[in-house]
Amino acid sequence: MKNLVVAAFVLLLAYYGPQRDEASRFDVAWMLGALALVAASFGQLAQAARLPALVGWLAAGLVLGASGLQVVGPSSLALYPVLLLLAGLWVGFQVGLHVVWLPQWDWRGPVLMALATILVFAVTTAAVAVVAELPWDTAVLIGALASLWGPFTAVPEHRRRSALLLSLMGSGFALVLLSGALAVLEGEALVEAGATAWAGCVWLSLVAGGALGLGLRLVGLFDGAASTLVTVLLGGFLCTAIALAEWGLMALPCGLAVGLVQGSARLASRRVRLLLHRAAPVPFMLFFALMGTAVDLRALWPPEEGLWQVALVLVAVPVLLRGLAPMAYYPLPGSGQRIGWLLLPRGALLFELFYGPHGLAQYAGVGGLLGQAVLVDVVFSALVFSALAPLLGTGEEDGDPKQAA
Secondary structure: OHHHHHHHHHHHHHHOOOOOOOOOOOHHHHHHHHHHHHHHHHHHHHHHOOOOHHHHHHHHHHHHOOOOOOOOOOOOOOOHHHHHHHHHHHHHHHHHHOOOOOOOOOOHHHHHHHHHHHHHHHHHHHHHHHHOOOOHHHHHHHHHHHOOOOOOOOOOOHHHHHHHHHHHHHHHHHHHHHHHHHHHHHHOOOOOOOHHHHHHHHHHHHHHHHHHHHHHHHOOHHHOOHHHHHHHHHHHHHHHHHHHHHHOOOHHHHHHHHHHHHHOOHHHHHHHHHHHOOOOHHHHHHHHHHHHHHOOHHHHOOOOOOHHHHHHHHHHHHHHHHHHHHHHHOOOOOHHHHHHHHHOOOHHHHHHHHHOOOOOHHHHOOOHHHHHHHHHHHHHHHHHHHHHHHHHOOOOOOOOHHHHO
């Protein structure tokens, strides 16, 4: 009840705060403060309802953003791209830190994830082409985006780190599929020129993050004093976010690569994880709240012809092939049969790749059926799949990634 009262009070303050036609030097502070307070309150309400805090954070953005009161958003907040990129870097960094590297290479895990990714791509592409009678180029793009996995869901937990490794492998194969699809479509002049270069920027973001992580590791930053580590990381990520905004690169892949490089040094990465543990939810809260402010649900009306058939395919295919299928082929009952549910939420990665400051929407278009389908996928994946994953995937591995893979 207390959280509900606080949330209602902050919403009133946000609504009756500075108006957009009355420019003030304090607008940015007001908007960020209102967004942070509402997101924190909504996150507590979601947890009280036995839902992930992520659901509340995203709902706060929807209420204050383009879909609701329109207090905060890309159009009203000048620093929105830099703030989203900064939060995305921290999110990717923490996810990368929590990845468990297998002590021995096992080819079965990557092969299984590659086959599962290709299967979802093929089934989704064929289904939307047949059910909604879409042209093949639109169907291929929807299928390639639907093949993404969900590594960036919430604050990583130790008992879910094996699912994290699997989802990262799957997302890598999905990015290969998406890059190939864009190259073919651009060659046929079915997407705007530059789509292939955009795919190259996604891979360049990973390379840049790896170089940054290696540089920080070589200078011994992660072995220094705690105050120095936090200060340098915050300042370094802020400068990196500004550079990403200028160069057109992605935050989640870049931060992920920084974390993966550091995570390969187990003792040092464990120290960093423990140091950042208490503040770990903050960048996740900021990222998903800012993500919610940019999502405009009004764009779903009026719905394009075939939208609901496509939406049904985008929900049914991952549920059947990633959520329920492991129960059929996994030999023993228990955690392995439920690990697929933890791999479903892909809303964060899909949002940045399509709707982010340098998203694919500028080449594929946000209007029409494609834009509406991706919007439905982002919202449903971030809200519903993120809520179902902890419930249906409870009891996942206890830290043995080789067994889970």
